Amino acid sequence: MALTLTALLAACGKGSSPPVELPTSGSSAPAAGTSSPSPPPPSSAAPLTPDEAREQALAAYTGMQDAFEKAGRTSDPDDPDLRKYTTGAALDLFTTALAKRKKEGVVSRGDTINHAKVTSVSPAKAPTAAVVEDCMDTRGTALYKSNGDPVSSEKGGFRLALADLKLANGAWKVTQLAVREVGSCKP
16 A cells, blocks of 8 residues: 555654565455465475475465455454464564554555565575565555545555565465565566
């Protein structure tokens, strides 16, 4: 959503690093209403090949985007799908921002179009870590107050998103997430 969460997140923490803006959707194509990806295999599965790891990590990243979009429509920091696809700093980032939105009566509308790809997996044999790079198109999104007024007149655009993922207990989860300003990438 044309996330002007910079102010939201800046108010949530006191740090010297610039605030991170949050993504809004897991849509990988303009079509709305995509379903969440299938869960990864159980932990008893054989070690993954690099191609399997890429596929599952990308599915987890897409699931995270879908979960955040769904939670953002009601500003629900307790949406269980957030915990299904995120952990650690990424989960904290989402729940803190959504709790603040909920308190302020702000919800999100619209769909982000994602252009995500896995840029690396490691180790080379039986990967358990991955990095996803995404050029998110947030032009079709916005934040709204409870009375229906937009929070900002700022338009979205193309934003670089970088996500670190880890495989633990048979599930890929986003552990770190950074989303840059509008104009930081081109699809």
